[in-house]
Structure formats: C-alpha cells, structure tokens
Amino acid sequence: MLKKLTRFYHPKTIEEACLHLGNKEHKTALIAGGTSEVLRNDNNIEALVDLSKIKELCYIRQDSAYIHIGAGTPVQDIYKSKDLKGPSGELLKAAAGKIGSTLLRNSITAAGNLAGLFPWSDLPPVYMALNAEVVCRKGKPKRTVPVQRLIDTRADKFLAEAEIISEIMIPIYGKGTGVHFAKFAKTSNDYAMISLAIRLTQKSGVIEQARVAVNAITATPTRCLEVENALIGKKGSAELFAEAANKASAGLTIRRDFRASSDYRKEVLGVMVRRGLQEAFDKAKK
Numbered sequence: 001m002l003k004k005l006t007r008f009y010h011p012k013t014i015e016e017a018c019l020h021l022g023n024k025e026h027k028t029a030l031i032a033g034g035t036s037e038v039l040r041n042d043n044n045i046e047a048l049v050d051l052s053k054i055k056e057l058c059y060i061r062q063d064s065a066y067i068h069i070g071a072g073t074p075v076q077d078i079y080k081s082k083d084l085k086g087p088s089g090e091l092l093k094a095a096a097g098k099i100g101s102t103l104l105r106n107s108i109t110a111a112g113n114l115a116g117l118f119p120w121s122d123l124p125p126v127y128m129a130l131n132a133e134v135v136c137r138k139g140k141p142k143r144t145v146p147v148q149r150l151i152d153t154r155a156d157k158f159l160a161e162a163e164i165i166s167e168i169m170i171p172i173y174g175k176g177t178g179v180h181f182a183k184f185a186k187t188s189n190d191y192a193m194i195s196l197a198i199r200l201t202q203k204s205g206v207i208e209q210a211r212v213a214v215n216a217i218t219a220t221p222t223r224c225l226e227v228e229n230a231l232i233g234k235k236g237s238a239e240l241f242a243e244a245a246n247k248a249s250a251g252l253t254i255r256r257d258f259r260a261s262s263d264y265r266k267e268v269l270g271v272m273v274r275r276g277l278q279e280a281f282d283k284a285k286k
C-alpha cells in the first residue's frame with residue numbers, strides 16, 4: 001500500500017516526467033495504466049509520476065520498416081487499430097484483444113504490460129516473436145535495445161534512474177511470413193495458463209525463420225528454442241510440425257497452480273504449438 005504517498009505528479013512531457021523521477025528528495029515511482037499498482041510491494045513510495053497525460057507517448061505509427069507504438073498507448077487502441085496490418089499488425093491485435101476486459105484494456109498500456117512483467121502478460125511473448133526493439137528515454141537522450149534484453153533483465157533493473165520506456169518498435173514482415181497467437185485460459189477474462197505467439201517465414205515451403213514464444217506456462221516469457229531449431233531449413237509439413245511440437249516444453253520450467261497441473265499444461269502446449277505452427281505456415285504460404 002502507498003501509506004507514505006504525499007505527491008502525485010501528472011507531467012505533460014517525457015522530459016518533465018524524467019525530471020520528477022530523478023528528484024532524490026522523495027522515493028518516487030512511475031505509473032502508466034496503474035492496473036498493477038495494488039501489487040506493488042513497496043511501502044516507502046512518497047511520490048508517483050503518472051504518464052497518462054503525456055500525449056507524445058500515445059500513438060501508433062508505421063513507416064516502411066517498423067510499426068512504432070508509443071509506450072502509453074492503451075492496448076485497446078492496438079486491438080481496435082485499423083492501421084495495423086500485415087503479419088506484425090495481425091499478431092499484435094490478436095494478443096491485445098485477449099487481454100483482460102474492455103475496461104482493463106482501456107487502461108493497460110503497451111509498455112506497462114512489458115515493464116510490469118507478470119506470467120500472465122500477453123504482449124511480451126508477441127514482442128519477442130516479432131523481435132521488437134524498445135526505445136528508452138532519459139529526458140532527451142535515448143537508446144534502443146532489443147526487447148529480449150529488457151525481458152531478461154526486467155525493466156525495473158534494466159532502466160537507468162529516471163529513464164522510461166518511450167516506444168516499442170515492431171519490425172514489419174512481408175510476404176512469406178505467417179503468425180499465430182493463442183491464449184489458453186479458463187474464461188475469456190481470466191489470466192492465461194498459456195500464451196503462445198508464433199512467427200514463421202517460409203520461401204518455397206522451406207522455413208527460413210521461426211520464432212515461438214510462450215508466457216504464463218513459464219514464470220517469464222520464454223522462447224521455445226528446441227521447436228525453433230527443429231523447423232529452420234526444413235520443408236513445412238504436418239509431420240514436421242508434430243515432431244517440432246513434441247519438443248515444445250523442452251527446457252521450460254512449467255508452472256502449476258490451482259488452475260492446472262504442470263503435466264496438463266505441458267500436454268496442452270504441445271497441441272497448441274502443433275496447431276499454431278500449421279496455421280502460421282498456411283498463412284505464410286498465401
């Protein structure tokens with residue numbers, strides 16, 4: 001609980017937000033959608049910096065190489081965007097639309113879902129499958145880093161003092177690429193037991209690139225490297241996908257809770273990966 005909270009800042013620019021975050025007089029923290037605030041385990045926070053009034057953090061733009069998503073963009077805007085097209089747009093929209101409820105999606109932000117990394121976060125495996133890059137700003141200076149680095153280190157440890165995520169950059173993939181997203185949950189509003197994001201690129205039926213990333217079944221978003229390696233350079237077929245899917249849980253530490261045992265999740269993951277690979281491949285051939 002925020003028992004020591006005495007200040008609440010609503011900056012209008014990134015630079016102003018970073019100035020507040022860098023103020024050493026108070027123990028300061030950042031919120032975006034604020035949907036995970038109740039889970040924050042720090043009773044010493046005295047000041048909150050709210051990013052939600054910063055217009056320069058809220059956009060979806062596209063150029064010839066990337067989709068640019070402002071850090072503060074609500075995931076509902078991603079889900080409903082008419083501008084997001086192609087395999088990258090399709091994968092982002094599919095995952096964004098499966099996050100919580102409409103009410104929650106209007107608050108949860110593109111970067112909040114990545115920085116406040118939970119097992120049930122649906123966008124991080126998608127960012128990994130699409131090989132996203134993350135733009136971090138500390139006032140004016142900025143750096144761009146692969147999303148994998150941010151996930152491996154976790155945002156709170158990776159970001160420097162007074163540095164924030166300002167944008168997620170998603171590479172655009174063209175013809176020959178197919179994607180798939182699936183979420184396995186007890187109800188449409190419940191947290192995922194398995195989130196799965198797949199991107200395949202094929203040429204003349206031969207798989208050139210494969211990215212298979214999961215979350216929820218693991219504690220943090222993780223790539224299924226054995227599945228990926230089983231596919232590269234091979235001609236896509238139902239047999240190949242079944243063989244690769246058998247390796248889906250290899251090397252993963254599979255979670256269990258009151259929703260389902262790890263054996264059950266493992267069984268379901270294999271089926272999801274087999275079906276997902278086939279679907280992504282079929283789309284890639286169109």
Ligand SMILES: Cc1cc2nc3c(=O)[nH]c(=O)nc-3n(C[C@H](O)[C@H](O)[C@H](O)COP(=O)(O)OP(=O)(O)OC[C@H]3O[C@@H](n4cnc5c(N)ncnc54)[C@H](O)[C@@H]3O)c2cc1C
Pocket residue numbers: 029030031032033034035036037051071072098099100101104107108109110111112113114115116117118120121122123155159163164165166189190191192
């Ligand atoms: C009932 C419920 C159900 C949910 N269901 C799902 C679900 O099915 N799937 C799913 O993916 N998510 C779900 N969520 C959302 C998820 O649990 C997190 O609450 C959400 O992803 C956090 O996003 P936010 O924008 O609200 O970030 P906040 O809660 O505001 O912040 C989260 C963390 O990220 C940091 N942060 C935020 N933005 C930035 C930034 N730009 N730069 C640096 N650090 C930043 C904050 O400091 C904080 O530490 C659910 C949440 C609730 C309450």
